[in-house]
Amino acid sequence: MVKISMTVNGKNVEGEVSPRTLLVEFIREHLKLTGTHVGCDTSQCGACVIHVDGDSAKSCTMLAVQADGSNIITIEGLANGEEMHPMQAAFKENHGLQCGFCTPGMVMSAIDLANKNGDLTEELVREGLEGNICRCTGYHNIVKSVLDGANAMKAAE
Amino acid sequence: MYEFNYDKANSAADAASKLAASDDGKVLAGGQTLIPTMKQRLAAPEDVIDLASAGLSGIAVDGDIVVIGAMTTHATVASSSDVQSVIPALAELAGNIGDNQVRTRGTIGGSIANNDPAADYPAACMGLGATIITTKRGLSAEEFFTGLFETALDEDEIITAVKFPKVDSANYQKFPNPASRYALAGVFVAKTGSEVRVAVTGAGNDGVFRAHKLEEALAANFSADVVDISPMPEDSMIEDLHASAAYRKNLIGVMTKRAVQAC
Ligand SMILES: Cc1cc2nc3c(=O)[nH]c(=O)nc-3n(C[C@H](O)[C@H](O)[C@H](O)COP(=O)(O)OP(=O)(O)OC[C@H]3O[C@@H](n4cnc5c(N)ncnc54)[C@H](O)[C@@H]3O)c2cc1C
Ligand code: FES
Ligand code: FES
Numbered sequence: 001m002v003k004i005s006m007t008v009n010g011k012n013v014e015g016e017v018s019p020r021t022l023l024v025e026f027i028r029e030h031l032k033l034t035g036t037h038v039g040c041d042t043s044q045c046g047a048c049v050i051h052v053d054g055d056s057a058k059s060c061t062m063l064a065v066q067a068d069g070s071n072i073i074t075i076e077g078l079a080n081g082e083e084m085h086p087m088q089a090a091f092k093e094n095h096g097l098q099c100g101f102c103t104p105g106m107v108m109s110a111i112d113l114a115n116k117n118g119d120l121t122e123e124l125v126r127e128g129l130e131g132n133i134c135r136c137t138g139y140h141n142i143v144k145s146v147l148d149g150a151n152a153m154k155a156a157e
Numbered sequence: 158m159y160e161f162n163y164d165k166a167n168s169a170a171d172a173a174s175k176l177a178a179s180d181d182g183k184v185l186a187g188g189q190t191l192i193p194t195m196k197q198r199l200a201a202p203e204d205v206i207d208l209a210s211a212g213l214s215g216i217a218v219d220g221d222i223v224v225i226g227a228m229t230t231h232a233t234v235a236s237s238s239d240v241q242s243v244i245p246a247l248a249e250l251a252g253n254i255g256d257n258q259v260r261t262r263g264t265i266g267g268s269i270a271n272n273d274p275a276a277d278y279p280a281a282c283m284g285l286g287a288t289i290i291t292t293k294r295g296l297s298a299e300e301f302f303t304g305l306f307e308t309a310l311d312e313d314e315i316i317t318a319v320k321f322p323k324v325d326s327a328n329y330q331k332f333p334n335p336a337s338r339y340a341l342a343g344v345f346v347a348k349t350g351s352e353v354r355v356a357v358t359g360a361g362n363d364g365v366f367r368a369h370k371l372e373e374a375l376a377a378n379f380s381a382d383v384v385d386i387s388p389m390p391e392d393s394m395i396e397d398l399h400a401s402a403a404y405r406k407n408l409i410g411v412m413t414k415r416a417v418q419a420c
Contacts, residue, residue, distance in 0.1 A: 019163035043193045055261045131256025
């Protein structure tokens, strides 16, 4: 077992894990933050996307030990009390989800995209969400949500 | 995933000696190939040695040569103003590997050590005439890539950097598998003076290869009109559920023409 510690959603957390524990398992099973989903075992679906030191990453394709000492944000870390993050609100407003399984990963990827690009375009959003698969929506409303959410994030700055 | 011991290396030499001391060890770079493979139990190393703190990341320009540290991520190469100005085709190639999340963690060293027949970087190494620097030696791309998922690396040898020479013009065109983003066929064309190199990934049964006949034709007349793939043996192409050998062979012609036109 290996001792690890990291900051998750602003709080310091510690744990003892086997080296083979995936970061997503640590988040879901040790920290009980089940908003981060697992949708595949081939690193392709993006349901598990979180932020590691400011970059979006697939938490199913990282070992928990690799995240030792890092700063992690999960979907649970976005809202300010009862007030949703502008990107979450935009998904709600634009009907950017149906079953919702892909949504946490979509929102985390979308925020990273908005943070790293000046002005988002439909093309940039579609390209930027390459690593997130949705089985329900056909993406149309997701793209609308992300464009809206990115604008709202800018307005809130 | 099977159990393993996890250790960190603080330098390439440290990683190499830890590998040498292990019966069945593997180094961990971005983990974007190794972790999925271990999850599927297709790889089950006893010791995993993390290169994250080995100080192998970074990009330097040395005259007309771009030196990229093995642990440099695809995202860093794609956004590097040095790479963009000296070898723009290389930055563009890195920016089209997989998706944002894969590019944030995946590294150049991991990609070429893995030598996936559908990976992008092997085409750039072969097309640009790169030198792969390891803890033991420097190898040309032709010496380094020895076959499907095979390289010239010894069990305890680690890639430390890749050196890419500047060329007059270069372009990479890939036809991505729409689901995985890996290349169904990808062609890297590079031109320096009267020399032309054409490297093909995604299509060949033995992994990345140079298309010598195309190179000769293009060296004589650098025009998309001279691209003729008919002499290429179809039985040397990959045939799988994603595409037939004939389709892949045809794609090589299409991608080469596009790359020549964009050069
Ligand atoms: C969804 C998805 C899509 C992808 N799409 C593409 C694509 O379009 N094109 C493409 O080219 N690739 C693609 N990849 C692969 C990606 O580029 C990987 O990052 C890369 O192949 C492996 O790099 P890594 O740093 O993650 O290495 P790891 O997974 O950590 O390691 C891979 C192998 O290389 C060895 N290794 C790592 N570093 C070194 C070193 N310095 N010296 C010696 N051996 C080393 C490891 O021991 C291991 O055997 C994709 C991956 C995923 C998950
Ligand atoms: S669970 Fe599918 S990419 Fe992580
Ligand atoms: S809303 Fe159901 S998978 Fe995207």
